[in-house]
Amino acid sequence: MAAVDLNAEALGVPRKQLMESSGNAVARACRDLAEPGASVAIVAGRGNNGGDALVAARFLKAYDVTVHLLGRPETISTDIARENWDALVAGEADRRTVTDSAAFDLGDPDLVVDAMLGTGVTGALREPEATAASAINESSAAVLAVDVPSGVDADTGDAAGLAVDADRVVTFHDDKPGLGDLDCEVVVADIGIPEAAELFTGPGDLLALDRDAQSHKGDHGDVLVVGGGPYTGAPALAAQSALRAGADLARIACPEAVSREVQGYSENLIVRGFSGDRLTPEHVPSLLDFADDRDAVVFGPGLGDADESLDAVREFLAAYDGTAVVDADALQVVPEVDTEATLICTPHQGELAKMGGETDADWETRSDLVREFAADLGHTLLVKGAYDVVSDGDAVRVNRTGNPGMTVGGTGDVLAGATGALAAVLPPLDAAAVAAYANGRAGDLAAEAFGGGLVATDLLERLPAALRGDDE
Ligand SMILES: NC(=O)C1=CN([C@@H]2O[C@H](COP(=O)(O)OP(=O)(O)OC[C@H]3O[C@@H](n4cnc5c(N)ncnc54)[C@H](O)[C@@H]3O)[C@@H](O)[C@H]2O)[C@@H](O)CC1
Numbered sequence: 001m002a003a004v005d006l007n008a009e010a011l012g013v014p015r016k017q018l019m020e021s022s023g024n025a026v027a028r029a030c031r032d033l034a035e036p037g038a039s040v041a042i043v044a045g046r047g048n049n050g051g052d053a054l055v056a057a058r059f060l061k062a063y064d065v066t067v068h069l070l071g072r073p074e075t076i077s078t079d080i081a082r083e084n085w086d087a088l089v090a091g092e093a094d095r096r097t098v099t100d101s102a103a104f105d106l107g108d109p110d111l112v113v114d115a116m117l118g119t120g121v122t123g124a125l126r127e128p129e130a131t132a133a134s135a136i137n138e139s140s141a142a143v144l145a146v147d148v149p150s151g152v153d154a155d156t157g158d159a160a161g162l163a164v165d166a167d168r169v170v171t172f173h174d175d176k177p178g179l180g181d182l183d184c185e186v187v188v189a190d191i192g193i194p195e196a197a198e199l200f201t202g203p204g205d206l207l208a209l210d211r212d213a214q215s216h217k218g219d220h221g222d223v224l225v226v227g228g229g230p231y232t233g234a235p236a237l238a239a240q241s242a243l244r245a246g247a248d249l250a251r252i253a254c255p256e257a258v259s260r261e262v263q264g265y266s267e268n269l270i271v272r273g274f275s276g277d278r279l280t281p282e283h284v285p286s287l288l289d290f291a292d293d294r295d296a297v298v299f300g301p302g303l304g305d306a307d308e309s310l311d312a313v314r315e316f317l318a319a320y321d322g323t324a325v326v327d328a329d330a331l332q333v334v335p336e337v338d339t340e341a342t343l344i345c346t347p348h349q350g351e352l353a354k355m356g357g358e359t360d361a362d363w364e365t366r367s368d369l370v371r372e373f374a375a376d377l378g379h380t381l382l383v384k385g386a387y388d389v390v391s392d393g394d395a396v397r398v399n400r401t402g403n404p405g406m407t408v409g410g411t412g413d414v415l416a417g418a419t420g421a422l423a424a425v426l427p428p429l430d431a432a433a434v435a436a437y438a439n440g441r442a443g444d445l446a447a448e449a450f451g452g453g454l455v456a457t458d459l460l461e462r463l464p465a466a467l468r469g470d471d472e
């Protein structure tokens with residue numbers, strides 16, 4: 001929800017506007033439950049859940065409204081909730097502040113609006129919320145809960161202690177998993193979050209990185225790039241990109257014939273050569289061993305399409321059971337391989353066609369085709385284009401960052417490497433979506449400096465800023 005929120009804001013629909021819609025929905029639910037003139041007690045917490053109900057109070061002029069703010073107005077935790085408290089001028093509602101739970105007096109209202117806590121709840125209700133919840137539960141009034149009954153965890157439906165017993169819940173945007181098992185009526189209100197905020201990647205997607213990457217206990221990934229032979233720049237770019245996208249270690253396995261050249265691009269890379277001048281099936285057993293201890297493998301950059309090399313890719317994937325990003329010439333063998341591995345395939349339109357996938361000039365039609373093909377393959381696809389389409393066969397995300405300057409060689413290697421680093425810390429769909437977004441942002445930042453003359457290494461330098469969500 002926080003990610004969708006930030007994406008909506010980037011699309012010009014700020015949180016305060018969403019709060020106005022939620023408040024309006026709460027007021028509508030009040031009108032459903034009580035006749036004009038009825039007495040309504042709004043019990044508001046200091047977060048945005050309370051803010052929603054403070055908005056509702058402005059829409060309930062036909063009612064006798066009392067607002068009980070749990071705490072002093074200075075302690076309201078968000079600007080938008082405080083602005084809505086300030087907007088309730090004297091006369092519009094009877095405003096009371098509850099600083100001592102012993103002094104809380106709910107009165108005998110016809111309807112109670114429980115807006116103490118929403119999705120921000122942590123642990124058991126503290127005071128004065130606990131006293132207020134008891135009073136609400138003892139009251140004979142109808143109880144309308146805002147978003148979720150206070151004290152209930154919206155994700156699980158569990159309560160760490162006391163929780164409000166509501167008759168009806170008006171929840172926002174989407175049903176919450178924890179509401180299903182509650183013994184009350186749940187109404188989902190559309191609060192006008194643009195569909196684009198969920199479909200298109202945006203700055204909100206970067207939040208996944210904070211959350212999930214932290215849970216990986218400081219382990220930000222050990223990524224192996226398998227590639228090189230006919231080309232040397234591609235694996236070096238992919239590995240450097242993995243480092244810029246946050247991997248702790250980036251290793252390259254490439255033919256000995258080119259390993260010194262590949263190492264020469266950067267002292268940050270750990271290069272291991274295998275015999276000869278290209279990948280062949282004889283290298284696969286040791287490659288599998290080497291890949292076993294890595295968090296993710298990026299297979300394909302600069303590998304070439306010699307028959308022996310493609311045989312090696314087939315044998316590798318058939319035996320591998322980790323996470324791999326498959327790019328470039330390696331892509332064409334994916335449809336024929338039966339593998340336990342988790343694959344993220346990063347084809348451009350031409351490579352997609354070679355894999356047997358269909359495409360279309362219209363991005364919406366293309367999204368459907370990509371989703372169906374990902375479902376057939378049983379893997380995640382990131383199909384590159386002016387609009388990148390990401391799908392795991394179920395969900396679809398579309399990325400619009402990037403610019404025509406990025407058709408220059410090497411940007412695909414940068415994307416593959418970044419996807420590998422992110423796949424070490426995020427689920428495949430998120431890794432692909434965040435990588436596409438950040439790679440495009442890095443390209444946009446590079447275009448500000450170099451216009452159509454940008455080159456792939458310019459993206460490497462800008463990837464960290466793009467992943468932090470910096471504007472420039
Ligand atoms: N896109 C969104 O996420 C939207 C969210 N909205 C509303 O915003 C709510 C979430 O707002 P917030 O994140 O501000 O969180 P809440 O308003 O749910 O709660 C945060 C406040 O509760 C306090 N708190 C937490 N646990 C407590 C406990 N056990 N006992 C006593 N106090 C406790 C915190 O210190 C903080 O002041 C949603 O439930 C919804 O009602 C809406 O405005 C619409 C848009």
Ligand SMILES: [K+]
Binds near residue numbers: 049115145146147150
């Ligand atoms: K609530």
